[in-house]
Structure formats: structure tokens, C-alpha cells
Amino acid sequence: SQQGEEDPQALSIQEGENATMNCSYKTSINNLQWYRQNSGRGLVHLILIRSNEREKHSGRLRVTLDTSKKSSSLLITASRAADTASYFCATDQGAQKLVFGQGTRLTINP
């Protein structure tokens, strides 16, 4: 069964605002990865955070990981229309296969 669960399922904000998406999981992990998927397209890897890391930055992206709460968040600052996409978290539990959540559909309104 899928373990990663994103919250919210859908998010609509104005361009320029910050977008925060959350992900929860159930078992121990080696790392957690965030991906973006534009409608009908493949997945683009955004960021990987390892279990011994608490926060990571990449451009306008900020990812946090709380292993005690088994949760992660993805923050996109100063959102742009091009950020409109579905965002998925995926956990690596040590078996090399990624377990994906259902995704958050983010819409940035101009």
C-alpha cells in the first residue's frame, strides 16, 4: 500500500505567494524525495533529503524532514505560473523502490 500521503490534495494560490505542501509516511526511511509532474508529462526530480538531514534548500525550494513525526514539507517561495504542476513525495525505505504519495495539485493563478 502507498505510504506517502500529501496534504493538501489540491492547492490554489496567487502568483508571488508561497506554497507549502506536506507529506507523511509510516515506516523508517533512508531518504525522501520530492518530484514535480506537469500534466501528462514525466516526473522531474526536485530534491532528495536523507534521513539524517533536517532541512535542504535548492533555489526557491525548501524541504524539511522530521523523522520523529515521519513527515516532510516542501516550500516553494515566490511562486510563478510555471510552478503549476502536481508534486509528489516518495520515500526510499531501503529496498530501492520508491513509495509515492497521491500528490498535491498546485495551481498558481496569475
Added chain:
Amino acid sequence: NAGVMQNPRHLVRRRGQEARLRCSPMKGHSHVYWYRQLPEEGLKFMVYLQKENIIDESGMPKERFSAEFPKEGPSILRIQQVVRGDSAAYFCASSSSGGDTQYFGPGTRLTVL
């Protein structure tokens, strides 16, 4: 450095036919993963392969589905006697080693009529 390549991008089959999906990993990557995505859902793991070996096929349906990654050539996901429920997007990913970042291909969208 070309990314993960998949072909065909779109595949239409009638019920009962066979579907063959191909995946060429990124250069230097020897680990390949297949995932399936149903509409409005996340990806679900199917199988993990290294050259000439199936490492984990726990996500593969027991019947009609098979995968291989030969010493030479692309990885192949084969679906025999397709049914409408097989309609989905099938994604391949590759990594340089197990546990490393997985890079995804553009996917093959299978439609079963």
C-alpha cells in the same frame, strides 16, 4: 548526457494483444525501475532490475506481466493479453546505484481499447 528514454510515448492496443514498453536508462546507470500511474494517482512500484537480474518484482502482477533488462539493449516491460484495466502511464527510472536518486523517463501511455 541524454536522460532516460522511453518508447513508444503512446501505445494503443486492443484487448488480448501484447504490449512491449522499452526503456533506455541514462548513460552509466545500471539500475532500472518500472512504475505504473493510474489517472489522478501517484506512481506505484512494479519492478527493479539490474543488468540481467530481477532484484525486486514485488509490485508486478502475478500473471501477464514480465520485465527484463538484458546485457545489451533497453529494459523491456511486457504485458501479454492486455485488458482495459492495464490502461495507464508506465514510467521507467534509472539510477547509478541502488538507493541513489532515480531519474524518470517521459513515460509510455498505454490505452487498451
